[in-house]
Amino acid sequence: MKLFIKVLALLVISVALPVQASDLQRCKVQNQYSFSACERLALSGNPEGQFGLGMLLLEGTGVKKDYRRSFELMYQASMQGHAAAQFQVGQAYVNGQGVERNFEEAYAWFLVSKENGNPIASRGIQFMESKNLIEKSRMDSITQRANDIYASTLNKKGFEYDDTESSQNVSGIAEYCDMVMPTVDSVITYKKYGKPQSEARQLMIGMTDQRAIKMMNGVINWVWSTDVSVSEMSRYFKKKCLRQSKEVSFIFP
Incomplete structure (x- = not known):
């Protein structure tokens, strides 16, 4: 009653x-x-x-x-595609204001907010990465969560979500490596111009295939951790791909 x-x-x-x-x-x-x-x-x-x-x-x-009511309202606005509200939802998850603290959920919401055009979201992403609040081994799941959130919101401003996207089957290692290299080169470009990993990870927004997400995270982690010079990365990576080296095993199905 x-x-x-x-x-x-x-x-x-x-x-x-x-x-x-x-x-x-x-x-x-x-x-x-x-x-x-x-x-x-x-x-x-x-x-x-x-x-x-x-x-x-x-x-x-x-x-x-009233943190709880604030979070409820921010969430409602977020599901209508409000980028600033999406950032605030992420902030609430970081600080535990109105909702239980959850760093992975926060990172996913920051990704969605940034994809919808909110530049401040980059600061949230960079802060979380600088404090090592996210485990690299969990990035595949977090990126998939961001895609799921993005798919369920209205008035998307970034990539269109394609739920029919899937991996392509290719024949021959040379053909496969040729297909992979444009993606690898796009990640290397971010590193070349001094961009943070968080911006490179924006390339994954809109992906729905788990293997593709895993590969992208692997490429990004490799580019930012390898000792190979930026000018030699592309050539070096393709050589390793053609040899099916364990160093780049993350790109293989």
């Missing part, structure tokens, strides 16, 4: 508080007068309102802090 009353009260509020034309602007200002505007937008399902109200509750601006 109490649950029914709460639901009914929420419905009454949403009817009694119609969205006003100025609500979006007032909500974005994020001051002590923004709460009502953000609340009206949030109740209407507007992702900007959900994000704005979530920030007010997170920081305690004009209202008592």
